[in-house]
Amino acid sequence: RKEVEQDPGPFNVPEGATVAFNCTYSNSASQSFFWYRQDCRKEPKLLMSVYSSGNEDGRFTAQLNRASQYISLLIRDSKLSDSATYLCVVISLGGSNYKLTFGKGTLLTVNP
Amino acid sequence: DTGVSQDPRHKITKRGQNVTFRCDPISEHNRLYWYRQTLGQGPEFLTYFQNEAQLEKSRLLSDRFSAERPKGSFSTLEIQRTEQGDSAMYLCASSLATGSGYTFGSGTRLTVV
Secondary structure, eight states: OOSEEEOOOOEEEETTOOEEEEEEESOTTOOEEEEEEEOTTSOEEEEEEEOTTOEEETTEEEEEETTTTEEEEEEOSOOGGGOEEEEEEEEEEETTEEEEEEOOOEEEEEEO | OOSOEEEOSEEEEOTTOOEEEEEEOOTTOOEEEEEEEOTTSOOEEEEEEETTEEEEEOTTSOTTEEEEOTTSSOEEEEESSOOGGGOEEEEEEEESSTTSOOEEOOOEEEEEO
16 A cells, blocks of 8 residues: 555546545554645645644645544635645654655646 | 755756756755656655755665765755666755655756657
């Protein structure tokens, strides 16, 4: 089983739609969780951290379920500018070292 | 510019040549990571430094790859005897503290012909 697995996608949605991405992780001792956004041929950029209590930033809501070891990202009222690849990132402790592990990414295309 | 800088942005090299990439992290960040990303994949971990100490290396980092961070500031990643399979985007990231957000550089896109 891969350390971090995401919905394979791609997702094609119309403007204004609500879209949800899911991600599962295998290491139950994982420490921190993030969603990153990556535009074509650009570097990944931090979108938001993910907390057990859930967190919201405008149209974006992230949830963490430690018991089921999954993370979700919900985008409401999607805009054309939301088109990008969304990467699930998990930070795990290996010995005394922390490592970021990325999912493969889910490509979202928002259509007019 | 106070972000993570990588140089060069693009590199085209012939198979068998050596290449070296540089990463300048955010100045107060003590952790520095190298990742490799190929088309359609998420970034894959290569190696990690805390200050000048290289604390972890992925098995992806064959003996043709070497990374250094001699003074705990900038880092270099060298690939010797490049192969076509080395063609990828090489990303550097830095962070200040465990669990905090990690900032990526724009990457170096390597093409081996």
